[in-house]
Amino acid sequence: MDNYMKVVKSRFQTTHGGASISFCNTSFEEWQMSVPHNMVAVDRVGRPIYEAVSASKLPELEPSLIAKIVEVLKSAVHRYYEANIVPGCLDPKSPLFDPNANTPSNAACSVSEASFFKKGQIFGGTFQICQGLEILCKHPLTGKYSCPSSYTPVRLLPRQVIGCVTWVDRGWFWNSYHEFCAETDAFWCSPSVLDGKINGAYFFGGIFSDTSVNPVTGDRLCPDKFDKFRLGEGIHSCASVDYEIAVLKSVPFGGLYACQSGNPMTPLIENFEKPLTKSGNVDSLEQAPKRCPSGYVTHSAGLEDISFEEKIVQVYMQALDDLLLELRIEVVVEKAASLHRDMKMLLQTVFG
Known part of the structure; x- marks a missing residue:
């Protein structure tokens, strides 16, 4: 029995991201190579995407145009968070626990x-x-x-x-x-x-x-x-x-x-x-206040107008016009196409 216990081994492995692993068929090197294609978030700390747009990274653009692009991205990010925040009770022991909530609300847990x-x-x-x-x-x-x-x-x-x-x-x-x-x-x-x-x-x-x-x-x-x-x-x-x-x-x-x-x-x-x-x-x-009473959780019912989207498209078109006027023709084609793709993806992300 002692000899048997000496050869028995127990191993516990935890991974974040990457492909599903099997103790018998997956090596560490194989899992490591699969991580770039199966990434997951491991931390909530990071820089907002609009901070990545700067004059040092886009030296061919005018500062005024960069400021407009940053403002569009910042506005879209803020609206995205406002639309997706679901405050509620996150205490699983509370009778008012809300499994759909993603932001804690102390008032929601109190009766x-x-x-x-x-x-x-x-x-x-x-x-x-x-x-x-x-x-x-x-x-x-x-x-x-x-x-x-x-x-x-x-x-x-x-x-x-x-x-x-x-x-x-x-x-x-x-x-x-x-x-x-x-x-x-x-x-x-x-x-x-x-x-x-x-x-x-x-x-x-x-x-x-x-x-x-x-x-x-x-x-x-x-x-x-x-x-x-x-x-x-x-x-x-x-x-x-x-x-x-x-x-x-x-x-x-x-x-x-x-x-x-x-x-x-x-x-x-x-x-x-x-x-x-x-x-x-x-x-x-x-x-009257545009909020819920204390202890209640806000749920978005929907959008009945497209004023925000129109504003984004309007600013985007103005930015594109500025590109056509201010940049050289060989830069215009590349940057305009890139800006069009980026803004199209941004609008699809924000407005579905």
Whole structure:
């Protein structure tokens, strides 16, 4: 037995990146050669990509053009982080642990007094005021362009044109062309007061769009027993009045906000003893904070305009024009093509 124990060997090997290894068939040299083709991040410390653009590395470019390129890259990087940060509770021992979160939020791990309303049926639904497709825009609960009683309508999105149709009226001598467009103003319904007496309305099942998934289901769909309601051009909210199944799959609703409008439910939940009037506990609904209440996590519902992308393309085209004007022709062809490839990859990375 002693002789047997002397010849028994145990070996434990840990790798970061590279090809999958086998103790019998993979040598250290083979694994080392595979690392450049199978790289993984081992540290979060690094320099931002826009710091790699400098006058010393691009001496043929004018400093003003380099500054424009750096500004475009910096703006894209910052927007990328803003769009992909998911704050939440990272404590696996907490009942509020969020496996989808990637940024710690101490408030998300604490159960506050506002949690009394977390499973309550307080989502007031959405509706749109339409011109052209009116039948598709009425509030499903009220059948009108309004919120249920004890709820306040909050404009989420400005007026949008969601489609146009051209009608041709043919005559004997000439044709008349008429264009009909469908325009919408999108609203959601915020409770006017949280006093534990709110009945009716909906359970909330998340929100998704053509470009983002529903954090509740992990897909572009609603949970079972939930119906989807259109909001804007490509955003859908999930709501249900099912007390048996939907209530088990519903999530806390902390309000909605956008670039143009704040969230009146933030002061309402954080100071829920104060009633929400049309001023939303602030000077106006437009001045409501653009954030979630404490203890809630923000999830991006989608993008309803392309103003950021247009800005990037505009700056990029100006940079390309500067290249054509300021550089020699033999440098222009090479640098313009390189800049076109880089900016195309940048736009695909940021905007999918």
